[in-house]
Amino acid sequence: MIELSGVTKVFNPGRPDEVPAVAAGDLRVGAGEFVSLIGPSGCGKSTLLRLIADLLPPTAGTVTVAGKPAAQARKERRYGMVFQKAGLFDWRTVRRNVELPLELRGTGRSERRARAQEMLELVGLSDFAGHYPAQLSGGMQQRVSIARALADAPPLLLMDEPFGALDEMTRERLQGELLRICAATGTTVVFVTHSIDEAVFLSGRVVVMSARPGRVTEVVEIPLGERNEAVRQAPEFFEAVTEVRRALRAPKSEEAPEAAESPKNTSVPAQLEAS
Numbered sequence: 001m002i003e004l005s006g007v008t009k010v011f012n013p014g015r016p017d018e019v020p021a022v023a024a025g026d027l028r029v030g031a032g033e034f035v036s037l038i039g040p041s042g043c044g045k046s047t048l049l050r051l052i053a054d055l056l057p058p059t060a061g062t063v064t065v066a067g068k069p070a071a072q073a074r075k076e077r078r079y080g081m082v083f084q085k086a087g088l089f090d091w092r093t094v095r096r097n098v099e100l101p102l103e104l105r106g107t108g109r110s111e112r113r114a115r116a117q118e119m120l121e122l123v124g125l126s127d128f129a130g131h132y133p134a135q136l137s138g139g140m141q142q143r144v145s146i147a148r149a150l151a152d153a154p155p156l157l158l159m160d161e162p163f164g165a166l167d168e169m170t171r172e173r174l175q176g177e178l179l180r181i182c183a184a185t186g187t188t189v190v191f192v193t194h195s196i197d198e199a200v201f202l203s204g205r206v207v208v209m210s211a212r213p214g215r216v217t218e219v220v221e222i223p224l225g226e227r228n229e230a231v232r233q234a235p236e237f238f239e240a241v242t243e244v245r246r247a248l249r250a251p252k253s254e255e256a257p258e259a260a261e262s263p264k265n266t267s268v269p270a271q272l273e274a275s
């Protein structure tokens with residue numbers, strides 16, 4: 001679904017304020033995967049997501065999405081994006097916010113209505129279709145934002161700390177809802193987060209990045225199977241959290257050889273392969 005090849009990003013190259021933000025190298029995410037990006041603040045997680053979304057051009061390397069150059073994938077709306085702030089249009093009702101990507105695509109009114117209704121049911125907000133964003137809580141607004149991102153059925157969802165501003169209970173509920181929605185729609189997800197627990201609960205693989213310029217230092221496989229609330233209390237969940245924490249603190253390449261032989265992880269300094 002996503003293929004990054006030799007990708008780097010340098011902001012303001014050749015200037016005194018030059019920032020080498022990302023040296024991600026090669027990265028592959030398969031269709032239907034849920035992959036999280038985690039790493040220290042400023043390591044380039046958002047930049048990497050924006051490179052995939054073609055919101056930024058890479059300094060070197062290539063990005064393909066669904067087998068097409070990222071720019072073409074963007075034109076064809078092959079992905080939806082969700083940010084930390086819901087970013088809804090205050091003057092549009094919930095329904096019309098969700099309809100927006102379909103309007104941009106030129107979809108007819110009745111089809112738009114039906115699709116928006118379907119998406120709002122998926123996120124549990126069908127009773128709020130006629131409300132305005134200001135009449136909703138932060139968690140509800142974020143669910144509208146997810147419904148909007150999914151409205152024209154993109155095969156890929158790019159999410160940048162979408163639950164970062166929410167309280168813990170709402171966050172956990174939305175995590176469960178997101179997994180349910182993705183399972184129902186077969187959507188591939190790349191998810192940026194600061195939370196190890198969140199990354200572990202949601203993901204099949206957690207991509208751990210080093211401090212700037214952000215490199216993929218390790219990819220931790222999360223062998224938790226089907227997720228439900230009980231998983232959060234399972235010993236395997238805590239083991240995986242510990243594994244990701246260790247990877248963040250001490251990338252494998254810097255460890256003693258015997259410690260680097262754990263079968264749980266794939267140490268991939270510059271390459272992330274699809275499972």
Ligand SMILES: Nc1ncnc2c1ncn2[C@@H]1O[C@H](COP(=O)(O)OP(=O)(O)OP(=O)(O)O)[C@@H](O)[C@H]1O
Binds near residue numbers: 012019040047
């Ligand atoms: N438009 C820009 N111009 C110049 N530098 C930038 C720009 N955008 C990001 N950067 C720099 O690139 C680096 C990576 O930023 P990015 O936002 O991708 O990190 P992040 O890992 O998402 O951070 P955080 O976890 O704090 O959100 C930072 O040093 C940032 O200052």
